[in-house]
Amino acid sequence: MLFLRTVLFTILSLLHSVEAYSYQKDTTSRKIALTVDHPAFMDGPREVSLVQVDEEQAASYFYMTVESVLCADHICKVVPVRLYWDSFGNYIKYRLEEGVTLEKGDGQPFDEDDYIKLDEILTNKNAALRSLAYSDIIQTKVHGEVDAMSGATALILPDDESIEGATWTCYTLWHWVHGEMHHKVREIYAATLDQQQLVAMLGLNDKEKVKFAYESLARLNELDNGTKAILLESAQSWDKEIAAIICPAMQNWHVSFQTGLAQELLSNPSSSARLLTLDAISENKELSSFRSLLLGHIGSTDSFLEVDKTIEMMGRYGELYEGEVDALQEVMLRENFLIARRLFYFLKDQSMTRGQQEIMKEFAHENTERL
Incomplete structure (x- = not known):
C-alpha cells in the first residue's frame, strides 16, 4: 500500500x-x-x-x-x-x-x-x-x-x-x-451544443450526462419541434430530479406546449413529479390556460395533497361553471372521504343549481359527524 x-x-x-x-x-x-x-x-x-x-x-x-x-x-x-x-x-x-x-x-x-x-x-x-x-x-x-x-x-x-x-x-x-x-463550466459547454446534440445526449446510458442535457434544454427559451416531441414522449418517465429541472422552465415556453407537457407530467406515476408540476402551474402567468387540465386532475388522483393544491388554484378562477361543479361533486361522492370533505368545503360557497344544492345538503346530512 x-x-x-x-x-x-x-x-x-x-x-x-x-x-x-x-x-x-x-x-x-x-x-x-x-x-x-x-x-x-x-x-x-x-x-x-x-x-x-x-x-x-x-x-x-x-x-x-x-x-x-x-x-x-x-x-x-x-x-x-x-x-x-x-x-x-x-x-x-x-x-x-x-x-x-x-x-x-x-x-x-x-x-x-x-x-x-x-x-x-x-x-x-x-x-x-x-x-x-x-x-x-x-x-x-x-x-x-x-x-x-x-x-x-x-x-x-x-x-x-x-x-x-x-x-x-x-x-x-x-x-x-x-x-x-x-455550474459556469456546464453552462459554457452547453452553449456550444445545438438542440439535436442535447436530445441525442438524453439517450445515453449515463445519468450525469442525461441530467446535463435536461438542464441545458431548460435554459432555452425556444425549443424546436423535435425537442418538444422528445420531452412530451419522456415526461411520464421522469423522476423527481428531472421534473425539478424542467418544471420551473415550463413558463418560458409557448403555452400550448406548456399545457401538453403538464398533462403528460400529471400522468407521471411519481407523486413527487406531479406535485412539482402543480407547483409550476401555480406560479405560471398563464394559469387560466390550465383550467380544464386542473379540473380533470382532481378526478384522476387519489392524492389529498395534489387535490388540495389543485383546489387552491381552481379557487383563483372565481365562480365555477355549472359543469365544473357537476364534475367536482361527482368526485366528492366517491369513497375517499378526506378528498370529499375538502371538496365539500370548497363547493359550498359556489353558486349552484337547485339540483346541485340538494346534493350538498344530502352529503352534509349523511356525514354530519365527520364534517
Whole structure:
C-alpha cells in the first residue's frame, strides 16, 4: 500500500512540474471572463479568467488558476494552483507550478500523502466541506488542534476529508472546484451544443450526462419541434430530479406546449413529479390556460395533497361553471372521504343549481359527524 501511494505521488509530482502549464499539440484555447462568487469572498463576487481548451479528437476541458488559500489575515502562504474541469464541470485534477509547494500550519510543507489526499478530497463532490461556512473554518479548531489561523472551539472533520493544518486550503480549493464554477463550466459547454446534440445526449446510458442535457434544454427559451416531441414522449418517465429541472422552465415556453407537457407530467406515476408540476402551474402567468387540465386532475388522483393544491388554484378562477361543479361533486361522492370533505368545503360557497344544492345538503346530512 505504501509503495502504491509513493508511486502515485511520484506521478503527481511529475505532472505538477512537467504538464502543469503546457499544451499538447493540435489544441486551441480561449479565455473567458466571468464573475463568480466564493464562500470566502468577503466583498462579494469577483471577476476571474477561465480558459477553455479544445484538443483535436478529444473532449474539451477547462482550467483556472486560483490562490491556494483565501486568507483574510494575509498570514498564510499563498501559491497559485491550477484547477481543471471536464466539459460537464467535473473535477479532473489540480496542478502546481514547478518548484511550488503547498504549506500546512506552522510552515510545514505538504508531504506526499498530503498531495494525494488533497486530490481525493477535491474528487469528492459530497465532502463535509460542502456544508461548512467560511466562518466555521476561521473561527474554530479542526481535528482537535489549532489549525492555521483558527480560533478556539472544536470542529470535527473526518480524517479523509481534510488535511490537518491545511483545512483552509482544502476548503478554498474544494469550493472553487464544486461551487459556482462547476455550474459556469456546464453552462459554457452547453452553449456550444445545438438542440439535436442535447436530445441525442438524453439517450445515453449515463445519468450525469442525461441530467446535463435536461438542464441545458431548460435554459432555452425556444425549443424546436423535435425537442418538444422528445420531452412530451419522456415526461411520464421522469423522476423527481428531472421534473425539478424542467418544471420551473415550463413558463418560458409557448403555452400550448406548456399545457401538453403538464398533462403528460400529471400522468407521471411519481407523486413527487406531479406535485412539482402543480407547483409550476401555480406560479405560471398563464394559469387560466390550465383550467380544464386542473379540473380533470382532481378526478384522476387519489392524492389529498395534489387535490388540495389543485383546489387552491381552481379557487383563483372565481365562480365555477355549472359543469365544473357537476364534475367536482361527482368526485366528492366517491369513497375517499378526506378528498370529499375538502371538496365539500370548497363547493359550498359556489353558486349552484337547485339540483346541485340538494346534493350538498344530502352529503352534509349523511356525514354530519365527520364534517
